[in-house]
Amino acid sequence: QVQLVQSGAEVKKPGSSVEVSCKASGGAFSNSVINWVRQAPGHGLEWMGGIFPISGKTKYAQRFQDRVTITADESSSTVYMTLRSLTSDDTAMYYCAREADWVANAYDIWGQGTTVTVSS
Amino acid sequence: SYELTQPPSVSVSPGQTASITCSGNKLGDRYVYWYQQKTGQSPVLVIWQDNRRPSGIPERFSGSNSGNTATLTIRQTQPLDEADYYCQVRNRDSVDFGGGTKLTVL
Numbered sequence: 728q729v730q731l732v733q734s735g736a737e738v739k740k741p742g743s744s745v746e747v748s749c750k751a752s753g754g755a756f757s758n759s760v761i762n763w764v765r766q767a768p769g770h771g772l773e774w775m776g777g778i779f780p781i782s783g784k785t786k787y788a789q790r791f792q793d794r795v796t797i798t799a800d801e802s803s804s805t806v807y808m809t810l811r812s813l814t815s816d817d818t819a820m821y822y823c824a825r826e827a828d829w830v831a832n833a834y835d836i837w838g839q840g841t842t843v844t845v846s847s
Numbered sequence: 848s849y850e851l852t853q854p855p856s857v858s859v860s861p862g863q864t865a866s867i868t869c870s871g872n873k874l875g876d877r878y879v880y881w882y883q884q885k886t887g888q889s890p891v892l893v894i895w896q897d898n899r900r901p902s903g904i905p906e907r908f909s910g911s912n913s914g915n916t917a918t919l920t921i922r923q924t925q926p927l928d929e930a931d932y933y934c935q936v937r938n939r940d941s942v943d944f945g946g947g948t949k950l951t952v953l
Contacts, residue, residue, distance in 0.1 A: 762942070764890075772882070772890065772933050774942040786940050789848070822889055830895040832937060833880045837889040 729754035731761075731823050731838035738844045744811040747841045749823030756804040757781040760826040762834065763797060763808045767819040777826065778806060813845045849877075849938055851945035858951045865921040867948045869934030872915060879917040880935040881910060883928075884947075890933065894919060926952050 734748040749761060762777035776787035780799035787795055796809045806823060821841045824834035852870045859865040869879060881894035892901050894910040897917065907922045921928055929952045934945040 764944075771931075771947040772884075772935075772944040774944065788941055824890075830880075830892060830899075830901060831878060833892050833895040833935075834882070834890070835892050835901065837891075840889055 729756070729825065729836055731825060731836055733821075733823060733838040733841045736842040736844070738846065739813050741814055741845055741847055743813055744809055745813060745817075745843050746807055746809045747821050747823075747843070749806045749808070749838050751804040751806075751825075757799075757801050759828075760832075761797075761799070761806040762824045762826055763795075764822045764824055764834075765819045766822070767816070770819075775808070775821075780806065810843075813843075815845050817843065818845045819843060848941060849936055849943045851934055851936065851943055853932075853934060853945040853948045855946070856949045856951065858953060859921075859924045861926060861952055862923055865924045865928070865950055865952075867919040867921075867932050867950065869917045869919070869945050870915055871917075871936065874915050874917055874936070875913045877912075877936050879910065879912050880937075881919045882933045882935065883930045884933065885930045893932075921950075924950075924952055928952055 732750045757780045760777045760779045763775040778785045778797045794811045799806045823838040825836040826832050827835040878896045882890040883893045884890040893904050897912040898910040909920045911918050931947045933947045
């Protein structure tokens with residue numbers, strides 16, 4: 728059974744960047760799209776973008792297009808999300824989630840979440 | 848993007864049926880997915896492709912989608928069903944979530 732394990736909590740200064748990792752263990756990785764979804768405190772889920780590791784092809788939400796980069800390292804089964812030019816509005820829980828063919832591309836497996844706090 | 852509207856909250860008594868709606872323009876022409884998120888936990892898929900349940904999700908959970916509204920129905924609601932529920936649709940190059948509905952079982 729595939730598990731997605733994310734990196735630990737981060738505290739960042741405004742204007743800086745953060746990188747969050749998502750490592751897949753226990754099963755196939757490269758042939759599934761891995762997405763990033765964030766959730767600000769007390770708010771709902773917001774899709775940021777995703778990557779198909781085997782090809783490296785990415786898609787980004789328009790509002791993050793200029794600030795986010797998602798990459799994948801097949802050798803370590805790890806996907807990375809980098810968000811730049813951080814502001815306090817980026818304080819949120821960040822999740823990675825696998826998109827699975829067997830449920831018509833729904834997100835069947837989620838990481839445990841990574842808290843990112845942006846504060847001066 | 849595609850706008851999905853959910854009621855902020857729904858309340859239900861234990862053992863009763865809860866219905867959570869998700870509205871969008873011609874939503875019935877799309878597939879809708881539903882996720883359950885309990886406090887402090889990651890979301891869990893409960894319905895895919897409008898009305899299909901992943902293995903491990905109780906039969907009490909069902910879904911429908913027609914016209915402009917998709918509905919998640921939970922029969923015989925239990926206290927452990929108390930959570931936030933989110934609908935989701937896929938667009939050509941993006942994904943949209945509804946704002947979420949807090950289900951209270953009391």
